[in-house]
Amino acid sequence: MKKLIRIEGIPNFAASIYSFIARKNPCIKDIHKEVVDEVSLNIYSGRILDVGTGPGYVPIEIVKKRNDLKVTGVDLSSKMVKIAVKAARKARLSSRADFKVANAGNLPFENEYFDFVISTLSFHHWSKPAEYLKEIHRVLKKGGKVYIYDLRRDTPKEVDSEVRKKYGWFLSFLLLKIIRAHSSITVKEAEEALSRVDADFSKKGIESRGVVIKLYFIK
Ligand SMILES: C[S@@+](CC[C@H](N)C(=O)[O-])C[C@H]1O[C@@H](n2cnc3c(N)ncnc32)[C@H](O)[C@@H]1O
Numbered sequence: 001m002k003k004l005i006r007i008e009g010i011p012n013f014a015a016s017i018y019s020f021i022a023r024k025n026p027c028i029k030d031i032h033k034e035v036v037d038e039v040s041l042n043i044y045s046g047r048i049l050d051v052g053t054g055p056g057y058v059p060i061e062i063v064k065k066r067n068d069l070k071v072t073g074v075d076l077s078s079k080m081v082k083i084a085v086k087a088a089r090k091a092r093l094s095s096r097a098d099f100k101v102a103n104a105g106n107l108p109f110e111n112e113y114f115d116f117v118i119s120t121l122s123f124h125h126w127s128k129p130a131e132y133l134k135e136i137h138r139v140l141k142k143g144g145k146v147y148i149y150d151l152r153r154d155t156p157k158e159v160d161s162e163v164r165k166k167y168g169w170f171l172s173f174l175l176l177k178i179i180r181a182h183s184s185i186t187v188k189e190a191e192e193a194l195s196r197v198d199a200d201f202s203k204k205g206i207e208s209r210g211v212v213i214k215l216y217f218i219k
Pocket residue numbers: 008009010018022051052053054055056057058074075076077080102103104105119120121122125126127183
């Protein structure tokens with residue numbers, strides 16, 4: 001993914017704006033719900049790592065849904081981590097949803113610590129996806145899964161018109177034009193990124209569903 005300017009950690013002022021938008025915007029809320037439902041269905045028990053967790057909404061919703069799980073969110077932005085810690089405290093879920101400032105390329109966890117690693121709407125920020133996936137592979141248990149979700153930019157026309165039908169012109173303009181213009185990947189970019197991953201996953205692939213692309217790996 002070649003970009004002229006790539007900001008990995010979201011700046012402080014943008015962290016507050018993003019967390020507000022993500023809490024209110026039905027399109028982002030629906031993407032988060034889809035992730036929460038799918039991840040909750042695909043993990044038997046254990047610990048989940050959320051990379052680029054932002055305001056922590058996905059981890060908090062997962063532990064609300066499944067009281068046998070623990071989720072740790074990491075983010076480069078200390079402001080995002082502060083917002084996430086506060087949200088978990090408010091929901092009285094801090095014992096099962098905790099957050100740390102960390103870079104995906106240098107995760108402060110021992111080898112094979114997590115049963116599942118997820119990431120939502122963060123992959124397009126990553127400057128070294130292959131390196132980060134090697135690090136994710138290190139902290140993942142054998143047999144563990146990785147689901148990385150991001151917005152798809154090169155959607156077919158039918159998908160865009162479905163989005164317009166579902167959310168109306170204003171919200172779909174925000175999602176399809178404004179947000180997607182700088183925060184998304186194409187299928188080709190996802191395929192290229194996948195082909196550069198040399199960590200020893202037993203399975204890897206890409207799924208595309210509506211405006212979401214999912215990269216998945218099994219160790
Ligand atoms: C658009 S936000 C998405 C936040 C959240 N996952 C969500 O779905 O609402 C992307 C987040 O990824 C974080 N991020 C980007 N690169 C990162 C990296 N290399 N390591 C950790 N976090 C990163 C940014 O700081 C930002 O908070």
